Amino acid sequence: MTNRQDHPIVRFCKGVIIALGFILPGVSGGVLAAILGLYERLLNFMAHFRQNFRRNFWYFVPVGLGGIAGVALLSAPLEYLLAHWQVIVLWGFAGAIVGTLPALMDTANAHTPRDGVDWAWFFGTLLLSGGLLYFMSDLFGTLPANFGGFIVAGALIALGVLVPGLSPSNLLLILGLFTPMLTGFKQLDLLGVYLPIALGAVLAMALFSKAMDYLIHRFHSRVYHFILGIVVASTILILVPNPHAAESISYAGVTPLTLGLSAVAGLLGIALGYWMSRLEVKYK
Secondary structure (H helix, E strand, C coil): CCCHHHCHHHHHHHHHHHHHHHHCCCCCHHHHHHHCCCHHHHHHHHHCCCCCHHHHHHHHHHHHHHHHHHHHHHHHHHHHHHHHCHHHHHHHHHHHHHHHHHHHHHHHCCCCCCCHHHHHHHHHHHHHHHHHHHCHHHHHCCCCCCHHHHHHHHHHHHHHHHCCCCCHHHHHHHHCCHHHHHHHHHCCCHHHHHHHHHHHHHHHHHHHHHHHHHHHHHCHHHHHHHHHHHHHHHHHHCCCCCCCCCCCCCCCCCCHHHHHHHHHHHHHHHHHHHHHHHHHHHHC
16 A cells, blocks of 8 residues: 555646755755755765666656646745845745755754864855855856756756755855746756756766765765855845845845845745745654
8 A cells, every 4th residue: 555655646746846956046956855855865866766666767757747837836936036036035945945954954953963074064164165165266267058057057956966955046046047047947847957957967976976865974974064164155145235246135125014025035935945844744
């Protein structure tokens, strides 16, 4: 008898939710996949591609279809919300990530107690990734929104799934690819946007999944404290105006009402993120 959590319709809905990690700034597809109980199986599938290929392939087909449906359905309203209520929306996103941090910290300590090396990994990653992300456009420039640029976007999206806590949307905002990607998703540009993103994602999965699987099994605590550093840095940066980024939050003309609504959105986001992060514990 099929477990209700493994029903194809449930997996399709999980794919729609994971799609949020592809297009929402500050949200990681890997964290969402972990919350929904799909991360370890996906990583194992990609790292050991030939083992139980047919079974795993058909298991993830509904998830993939849900992901495609999710980005197609959610891109237009997200583009509208960011255009009209950017500050409120981004504070809500940041709150959702803050709400997942306790669960991510528990995961980091699941195998071994936290030690001084873990703290060094966390703070070192926090400082280095924060500086790199803040000055990324100055260091590397913005990428053109063409076929090659969207291959890079697909690779970053895949890394956001492989590395729980890494938000590809943050990087895409900094590189100037986020809004063009949303527009392409909304317009169902299959050849110009969907295809190169899919190619980039498949290439990144093939290249990095085995290494990620090895690192998590051999250096679990270190890897997750590295991830925590990236999560905290990227969450802070989506709330900090960045003159170096092509697309960044702006507080110009913000009213006290907007600030109040942003605070409420942040608190609601924290509650939502905390609730979602506990779902994995409940259903695992």
